[in-house]
Amino acid sequence: MSANAPKTHAEPVTIAGPGMTGSALVSASLDQGYTTTVWNRSSAKAAPLVEKGAVAAATVAEAVAASPVSILCLPGDFPAYSAQWFGQVVEPGLPEMARQVDERSYATGISTLHVNRHALAHLVATGKAQGIAPDLALPFQARIERRIAQGHGADNLASLVEVLRNPSA
The missing domain is CATH 3.40.50.720 (NAD(P)-binding Rossmann-like Domain)
Structure with missing residues (x-):
């Protein structure tokens, strides 16, 4: 070379x-x-x-x-595009997420809450810099932070349902 x-x-x-x-x-x-x-x-x-x-x-x-x-x-x-994205990428994963929620088993080696915390923080900061209000992302970000603080940073995004199951924890 x-x-x-x-x-x-x-x-x-x-x-x-x-x-x-x-x-x-x-x-x-x-x-x-x-x-x-x-x-x-x-x-x-x-x-x-x-x-x-x-x-x-x-x-x-x-x-x-x-x-x-x-x-x-x-x-x-974007709305039409996101519907296609959801249908082809997110929707096929829903049965697996449902199984994880039912079993309360959220182990993952790839898309952990730690990884998603950094990605979402970057998206929020980039959006703000472009004049885009982060209103939809902030509650999601807060729930990720809460799960990490509870010691579940190695879990996947499906584990956020636990915040909804037990809002006072």
Whole structure:
């Protein structure tokens, strides 16, 4: 490998929504040697990125499954987009979350409350910097903080139901 050749990074990345911003992120990721998966409602928007070396995903779920890091570049019609995202990514996981809630078993090795605490804090701070009120995120953030303070930082997000089950604890 020459000194000027891009490094190949072991961790792949997914970018959903390669519009103007997403396309720039995909190009930068590819330039830095990341295996980059892309998904868009319109496969035509992803085609030029695939020609540059990105991997096209047929569905949102496939895109998210392709890497441990997913970046969402949300369009102005976010409500329609989020419904599709929910239907393909969140909804399939609901039976497993229901099982965890029923069994009160929330162990996870990936999406812990500690991880989500940092991600949500970043989203709130970024939103505030962009003039977006954090009103919807703050109660969620408070419940994550509460569960962590109770010693459950290694649990997953489904464990937040325990705050609702026992509001005085």
